[in-house]
Amino acid sequence: MVNESVARAGERRRYGQYCGLAACLDVIGERWTLLIIRELLVGPQRYNELLHNLPGIGTNLLAERLRWLTRQGVVRQHPRLSGRGHTYELTAFGEELREPVLGLARWGLNVPHSFSAEDEVRPQWGVLAVEALIRKDQIPDVDESYEFLVDDQVFHIAVRGRQISVVQQGAEDAVLRVSTDAKTFVDIGSGRLSPFEAVVTRRLSLEGDQEALTRCSRLLGLLPGPRPTAI
Known part of the structure; x- marks a missing residue:
């Protein structure tokens, strides 16, 4: 099995199904990807901010996921904040995920036994x-x-x-x-x-x-x- 932290775009496996949902999961179905999108739906963030707000993700894995999402046209580097280090934002194509992600979040709030006292939480x-x-x-x-x-x-x-x-x-x-x-x-x-x-x-x-x-x-x-x- 390919290690997540060293996976490359060429090694990604597709579902190979002529289906919109399968095509969606081919792009954003990997672990951590939707959580990165969640962070960027709040607003542009620098790399270190994303790393802080995603406790548990490794820096190599975050970098790989951002490269993949950038190649897919979902994420781009913020053009006005490039002087402050690597800052990322959603493209217009990525912003189209807002309603689906909000729907998933709403559904997740009702998942039985989905939260633990030890779970991380962030005010944003x-x-x-x-x-x-x-x-x-x-x-x-x-x-x-x-x-x-x-x-x-x-x-x-x-x-x-x-x-x-x-x-x-x-x-x-x-x-x-x-x-x-x-x-x-x-x-x-x-x-x-x-x-x-x-x-x-x-x-x-x-x-x-x-x-x-x-x-x-x-x-x-x-x-x-x-x-x-x-x-």
Whole structure:
């Protein structure tokens, strides 16, 4: 068997099936590849940042995976940050993986016994966790912003004209501010901990009115939403 850390593109085995899923897995089905893509969906990262945010990956394996993804047109070196060392970002083709990856993340939150107390967690994963949890059938009719501080990572959900965006910075006009740690955030998203339990145990703090909290919770699927009106 070819060792992962020294594998070369020419040694990669294909499924050899005339199928879109098989073609997808030929490109991103190797171990660690989707996690690299997860990191770059948050934003461009330098090589050392990727290495830090992917605990357990070897430096040779990360370099090989990045070379492969670059050859496949999924990743490129960031043209404006080349003076700061090797910085990588997704291409437009790579960005098309956002919805599939969010769907897989949403599915994974419901896998039984999928998390352990010893598992690594990073605050920036909260950005994608929020995107994965968003229920597009529960977008509020009001324009407002909800800010999240997860460890040292701040971002917010902006609702504008029933359109949603997740922005990697604070929101001065936020009607709701949520502060917690990364593990608590994942526990809430996976349903292992309710927001109420997190507040009572002081693992989460909230600033904002109850109506904004209800709208945000429904948007993230943490509360059942009103049923659509039958036509």
